[in-house]
Amino acid sequence: MTAHDELRLLPWSGPDGKPCFLSTDESGGHLSRLADNTEAAQLGLAGELLKHALEVISDEETEPDELRLLATKLTRALRDALRVAESRGHRLPTPDRSAGGGNDEGLRLPAASFG
Numbered sequence: 613m614t615a616h617d618e619l620r621l622l623p624w625s626g627p628d629g630k631p632c633f634l635s636t637d638e639s640g641g642h643l644s645r646l647a648d649n650t651e652a653a654q655l656g657l658a659g660e661l662l663k664h665a666l667e668v669i670s671d672e673e674t675e676p677d678e679l680r681l682l683a684t685k686l687t688r689a690l691r692d693a694l695r696v697a698e699s700r701g702h703r704l705p706t707p708d709r710s711a712g713g714g715n716d717e718g719l720r721l722p723a724a725s726f727g
Contacts, residue, residue: 621699623650623692631695651696658689 619633622643626632634643668674668682 618702620644620647621695621702622647623654623695623699647699651699654689654692655696658693661685661689 619635622632622634624632634647636644665682665686668678
């Protein structure tokens with residue numbers, strides 16, 4: 613099965629909180645572009661939130677309520693980032709194992725590479 617034959621996990625949930633999927637062969641369609649833009653926005657906001665989190669946790673005078681709010685926002689951002697990673701991972705092409713002589717061991721580096 614190729615990547616375009618599968619359902620795409622969308623970067624938002626349905627009204628009942630369950631995952632939403634898109635079934636299409638068209639990667640440049642309206643919903644695909646909307647999902648791509650939403651993923652980019654979610655990852656961008658997560659990056660900004662991470663910077664803010666580093667500032668908040670380095671401030672010794674941060675109130676517990678502020679830390680709790682930060683933890684809530686970080687949890688949401690992590691959930692979104694994991695959904696993006698899962699969706700993108702499912703869309704990666706499956707390696708052709710037969711082309712490499714059936715070697716499933718992956719990339720091998722010499723021991724000298726690790727110092």
